[in-house]
Amino acid sequence: MxxxxxxxxxxxxxxxxxxxxxxxxxxxxxxxxxxxxxxxxxxxxxxxxxxxxxxxxxxxxxxxxxxxxxxxxxxxxxxxxxxxxxxxxxxxxxxxxxxxxxxxxxxxxxxxxxxxxxxxxxxxxxxxxxxxxxxxxxxxxxxxxxxxxxxxRLPVEVFYALVARALRQLATASSIRVTSARGTDLTFAGFTFEDPGPGGLRPGDWRPFPYGGVNFWPTETEGMLVVEDSTVTGVPEEPLRITLEGNLVRKIEGGAAAAQLRRYAPEGFYMRHALFGLNPKVRLAGGTQFEREKHAGAFYCGLDGLTGGLPVTSGPGFAHCDCQVDRPTVVVDGELFVEHGRLLLLDEPEIRRAAARFGPPEVILDDNPVLVLPRRYTGGAG
Missing domain, CATH: 3.40.50.2300 (Response regulator)
Known part of the structure; x- marks a missing residue:
């Protein structure tokens, strides 16, 4: 069957x-x-x-x-x-x-x-x-x-520790490959990562909340994105496949959802940015897309509308579509970073030490998407 x-x-x-x-x-x-x-x-x-x-x-x-x-x-x-x-x-x-x-x-x-x-x-x-x-x-x-x-509820200091460790591996990489069981196979190069740094927001900063990931902007994206959910189409009725070459969307296939996406940006799309989720306490079950993107091990990317046939990053593309992959595998310069949705950094000693300041690391870092972190471990007495 x-x-x-x-x-x-x-x-x-x-x-x-x-x-x-x-x-x-x-x-x-x-x-x-x-x-x-x-x-x-x-x-x-x-x-x-x-x-x-x-x-x-x-x-x-x-x-x-x-x-x-x-x-x-x-x-x-x-x-x-x-x-x-x-x-x-x-x-x-x-x-x-x-x-x-x-x-x-x-x-x-x-x-x-x-x-x-x-x-x-x-x-x-x-x-x-x-x-x-x-x-x-x-x-x-x-x-x-x-x-x-x-x-x-994840203590913010634990998030900062995850970001710092992730950027040590990601920011100096030359190639990042993202695959999924549904057929996504994307390779990124020439990227710039955002480093929010510890200590909270500074004047002029914009940040999403709950805090949850590391964001990057690629100059080269090649391969196939199979969308599991998007802000334009929701969950597609049939596989929605997007082919990218040279950071531009070259083909969109997949029935009604493909037609919706093409209507949304008649001039076409390019890959504006992408994000790897780092927060193990962000829910998957029942969460909106902008929650699930931040879950530890998740991946999402933002396709933006072309302006006059060109990528224009100084302003809104006015046709931004965020696309979700819940359980990817991510390889960074040949080394596993995420395996079938499991963020491997959660098992590293330095991350577990950061979590131990607030409670049992096996509780704070558990990435079960439906178990709520007890309030005594949420950072109030950290």
Whole structure:
């Protein structure tokens, strides 16, 4: 009997908005506070900081309250701005964002609870963030109780240790190959890795939350990407195959999903960036794509729309599509980095020593995607 690997994906339900996420009991705020505390630690929220919570109308109020309370406990000056949902890529290029932009310009810390990520819009793109002094944390698709209860509970110092160790292996590599059981076989070269460094955000920084991975920009990408989930198509009904040569998308195959992707960027795509997940506490089961991408051992990449037939990296491509591979195998210059979704760094002594500051390493670093980290190991007394 032949098993169809596309008959179902247990890690994705393809939710499309916070309105599709379940709400939680008001008492759940007690269990969300460790994650909200780690968020404020990561953002380096300090007494007197003007903190703006820019939350879409459909975000669970308990999530907003937990984050606001954590910032207030640090004696920050907290403001909550409820905004309409942001649209993907260039789907609504004419959306007026004057209020959002003005509020952002006056804040020391911005915590964005948007589904698509405010960076898909030109007034809040990376170049605008870098030009300001705000520290910007984005909970794109992750302003949920589930995200605060799982990936956000990993002590931030453990994440810093994972990033430092990963970059020692990745940043000096000449070739990285990513394969999967479903047929992905990509080789990257000429890449630049982002090093967030320890110590939290600096003025002009933008970071996603929960913290979870190392991001890179390749100049050469060759091979086949078989999409398991994407922000444009959700989970494809049949295999969605994307062929890349010279960092450009040359062919898109796969029924209805392929047609959707071609319509999204009629001028074509290029490989803008990619990420390896490092956070063992980020959930796979029930998580949105922007959660699952950060799970230790996961891989995702961002295809961006061409502008005038060319890659333009100084601004938004207005047709950004993130694509997920849940359990890849990753080989870095011939050495295994991820094996069938298992991040091998989790077993290294230096990482286990970093985790041991907060509790049993076998608990803190266990990458079971459905086991919640007990609150006493989440970093509050670290």
């Amino acid at each position: 032949t098993i169809n690997p596309y008959a179902g994906n247990p890690y994705a339900g393809s939710p499309f908005t916070y309105a599709a996420e379940p709400s939680v009991s008001p008492y759940a705020i007690v269990e969300l506070m460790p994650g909200a505390r780690n968020l404020c630690e990561y953002a380096r929220v300090a007494p007197g900081d003007r903190v703006l919570l820019m939350m879409e109308h459909t975000v669970d109020p308990v999530v907003v309250q937990a984050i606001a309370a954590a910032a207030a406990m640090r004696d920050a000056d907290v403001r909550i701005l409820s905004v309409p949902p942001f649209s993907a890529g260039g789907w609504d290029r004419e959306a007026p964002l004057q209020i959002e932009t003005a509020a952002f310009h006056e804040a020391d810390v911005v915590i964005g609870g948007t589904w698509w990520g405010e960076v898909h819009s030109e007034p809040l793109f990376f170049d605008q963030i870098r030009a300001r002094s705000a520290r910007f944390v984005s909970l794109h698709m992750t302003a949920t109780a589930g995200a605060l209860l799982t990936g956000a």
